Amino acid sequence: MAQEITVTYKQLIAAAEAEIDVIDVAEAMTLLDREDHVFVDIRDIRELDREGRMPGALHAPRGMLEFWVCPTSPYHKPIFAEDKKFVFFCAGGWRSALAAQQMQAMGLKPVAHMSGGFGAWKEAGGAVDAVED
Numbered sequence: 001m002a003q004e005i006t007v008t009y010k011q012l013i014a015a016a017e018a019e020i021d022v023i024d025v026a027e028a029m030t031l032l033d034r035e036d037h038v039f040v041d042i043r044d045i046r047e048l049d050r051e052g053r054m055p056g057a058l059h060a061p062r063g064m065l066e067f068w069v070c071p072t073s074p075y076h077k078p079i080f081a082e083d084k085k086f087v088f089f090c091a092g093g094w095r096s097a098l099a100a101q102q103m104q105a106m107g108l109k110p111v112a113h114m115s116g117g118f119g120a121w122k123e124a125g126g127a128v129d130a131v132e133d
Contacts, residue, residue, distance in 0.1 A: 013094055016101035021112035025124045028087065028114045032056065032127070038079065040088045042099050043118065047091055052128040054089070054121060062095055069108055085110045093117040 023031070031037045032054070039057040041048065042065060053059070058079060060068050067075040080086070086108060088096040093116045100113035114121070122128055 009094070013097045016097040017113075017115075020097065020100045020104055021110065022097070022115050023087065023112050024115050025120045025126065028089075028121070029124070029126055031087065036083075037085045037087055038082070039114075040086050041118070042088055042090050042095055047118075049131060051091070051118060051122070052131050054118065055127050055129050057089075062090070062099060065099055066102065066106065069103055069106060080108065085112065087112045087114055089114040089121070090117045092119050 028039070032039065033056070039054055041054060041057045041059050042062040043051075043059075044061060045059070048059060060077070064075060067073040068077040069080045070076060071081060086100075086103065088100045088103070088111065090096040090099070093114065096113040096117060097115075100111045104111050116123075
């Protein structure tokens with residue numbers, strides 16, 4: 001019997017964005033250098049190597065995020081215990097919406113996600129650390 005998927009990825013993203021703070025690239029650009037914000041790049045390392053990186057962003061692979069955030073995890077990263085706003089982004093803004101929703105559900109606050117992701121960031125002329133050859 002074939003699987004019957006009853007909730008689409010678009011519905012999941014819409015539900016997540018209804019629960020979290022969503023910022024656009026223009027706002028993100030004004031927040032990049034603020035000490036009270038941490039930009040969290042959840043893309044795969046291959047994406048960072050291929051497309052470049054946002055200067056100063058923390059790389060936290062999506063697959064490890066819950067473990068890095070949780071203080072009882074052996075993989076916990078102390079930066080996630082700091083009193084800062086965490087702005088998640090990915091390539092196109094889909095994974096980061098779901099990640100921000102999950103981190104907020106875990107109790108991390110405040111969190112946001114950057115709509116459009118790194119692609120929108122680059123398109124808007126955001127600073128990018130070049131890919132090293």
